[in-house]
Amino acid sequence: MNLLKAEYFLQTDTLMLARQLLGMQLFTCIDGIKTAGRIVETEAYLGETDRASHAYGGRRTRRTEAMYLPGGHAYVYLCYGIHHLFNIVTNKIDIPHAILIRAIEPTEGINHMLDRRQKSKADFSLTRGPGSLSRALGINTGFSGQKLQDTELFIMDNDSQLLWDDIASGPRIGVDYAGEDAKLPYRFFIKNNPYVSIAKTKILDN
DNA sequence: CGACCGATCGTCT
């Protein structure tokens, strides 16, 4: 396992990055508490031209400003007043692409995750869904705009590559408001992984 | 199972 430099996310092909993130590990080390999980589900948001993106049409607000930073920064926002959703900004400065991390498979610090989630037993719901995994890892909106680095929030890539056949894609979840763009297959996940959200659609392909 | 619903609050108009 190697530490992934934040600059890795300066790459411009956000869809490819969203696919490549699968199998990598997301770490947080907060107040000395280290927790991590293997990324098993992601969604790409392609910025100005993507109706599902908060940056659609080039919208710049206090909240979305983090997405206009260079790739390798975090974009975290509050959803439904309760959930802190974690994204990795990609592409060059002023191009507001981002990848939402939708599910991880816990690998380290499971007891701390249970504490944060106020659960007594580990089950798949511990880190299934973007709000759940953020809570388990201790990620909140305070991280928005921060660069990924090796002290608090970072990514390690894996020695073994995932096979193409192990990955599936389909429409993104919860973006019905996005019209035609809601159908785009910008959600990627590891096939048959129990931590992946149960999607209502059946459209699956590579 | 599936459908429905309430929680809860920052953000934008």
Add this chain to the structure above:
DNA sequence: GACGATCGGTCGA
């Protein structure tokens, strides 16, 4: 003042 890139609980079949 309305609305979410959600979650977890309940209710009925």
